Amino acid sequence: MDNFFITRDFDWNVQRSSHVDRALNLLTRRLGINSNTAALVDAMLQRLTGQKFSATRSGISTNVEQRMNMYHLVSQTIAYNVDGDLVEVGCNEGQSSVLIAKLIKGFNSSKKLHVYDSFEGLPSTRRVDGDAYKEGDLATTEDVLINNFKLHGLEMPVIHRGWFDDTLPDGLPEKICFAHLDGDLYDSISVSLKYVYPRLSKGAVCLIDDYCDPAINPDGWDYLPGVKKACDDFMADKPEKICYMYAGAFTHAFFRKSAD
Numbered sequence: 001m002d003n004f005f006i007t008r009d010f011d012w013n014v015q016r017s018s019h020v021d022r023a024l025n026l027l028t029r030r031l032g033i034n035s036n037t038a039a040l041v042d043a044m045l046q047r048l049t050g051q052k053f054s055a056t057r058s059g060i061s062t063n064v065e066q067r068m069n070m071y072h073l074v075s076q077t078i079a080y081n082v083d084g085d086l087v088e089v090g091c092n093e094g095q096s097s098v099l100i101a102k103l104i105k106g107f108n109s110s111k112k113l114h115v116y117d118s119f120e121g122l123p124s125t126r127r128v129d130g131d132a133y134k135e136g137d138l139a140t141t142e143d144v145l146i147n148n149f150k151l152h153g154l155e156m157p158v159i160h161r162g163w164f165d166d167t168l169p170d171g172l173p174e175k176i177c178f179a180h181l182d183g184d185l186y187d188s189i190s191v192s193l194k195y196v197y198p199r200l201s202k203g204a205v206c207l208i209d210d211y212c213d214p215a216i217n218p219d220g221w222d223y224l225p226g227v228k229k230a231c232d233d234f235m236a237d238k239p240e241k242i243c244y245m246y247a248g249a250f251t252h253a254f255f256r257k258s259a260d
């Protein structure tokens with residue numbers, strides 16, 4: 001299966017991953033700039049600099065490098081038939097969920113995708129989370145996610161709407177072969193790991209977005225420090241080691257479950 005859809009087929013389609021893009025993206029979110037205005041800003045910046053800007057659109061979650069990494073990790077677990085289904089904890093509009101679903105379809109796999117989100121944005125933040133986001137940021141609606149799946153002609157995922165504390169204890173598949181944890185905050189990642197980890201099969205991959213280790217990558221996007229702390233705290237007494245991955249100016253990491 002080709003992987004061209006990673007860059008070509010995405011409405012969001014952030015091809016570049018510079019700090020400038022990421023900073024502009026944050027700024028537009030902070031200022032509450034809607035996508036029409038953001039498109040105008042994009043056009044003005046392009047006129048001024050001669051460069052294309054696309055990160056001023058709101059709601060951009062992943063860059064090409066992250067999607068490439070995700071492509072390979074999801075593909076592995078499906079190709080090697082690791083036991084269980086796939087989950088995304090923190091799905092928002094479904095940018096990553098769509099990629100995962102495309103791979104399930106591409107492999108003709110019978111595995112299911114389960115996605116989890118409040119769709120009301122982030123819960124309250126704590127000091128450990130830094131100040132990139134505040135409560136209510138990233139709010140969207142379930143309809144946006146559903147429309148994105150329709151747009152890409154994909155089978156609907158199983159949607160678990162609500163706070164992770166409420167949806168994860170009884171709403172996860174029995175066995176999980178791939179998990180994408182993208183809850184941004186210390187508490188959200190902690191609760192995700194608490195419930196997802198025991199269900200990961202041997203060989204399963206758990207990919208954690210925004211995990212940034214400045215000691216390894218001083219230029220990484222280190223705006224959500226609660227993510228690394230939650231992972232490091234949870235994994236301290238576990239046999240698996242977290243593997244930090246190159247992802248351009250964005251950051252993420254994964255571990256592979258060593259036993260059921």
Ligand SMILES: C[S@@+](CC[C@H](N)C(=O)[O-])C[C@H]1O[C@@H](n2cnc3c(N)ncnc32)[C@H](O)[C@@H]1O
Nearest residue numbers: 061090091092095096118121163164182183188
């Ligand atoms: C960065 S977005 C996810 C982006 C998505 N994974 C993607 O790649 O497009 C984080 C999402 O996590 C959700 N979230 C964070 N903490 C949550 C919690 N405790 N319960 C429910 N949803 C939560 C937010 O509503 C938000 O939509």
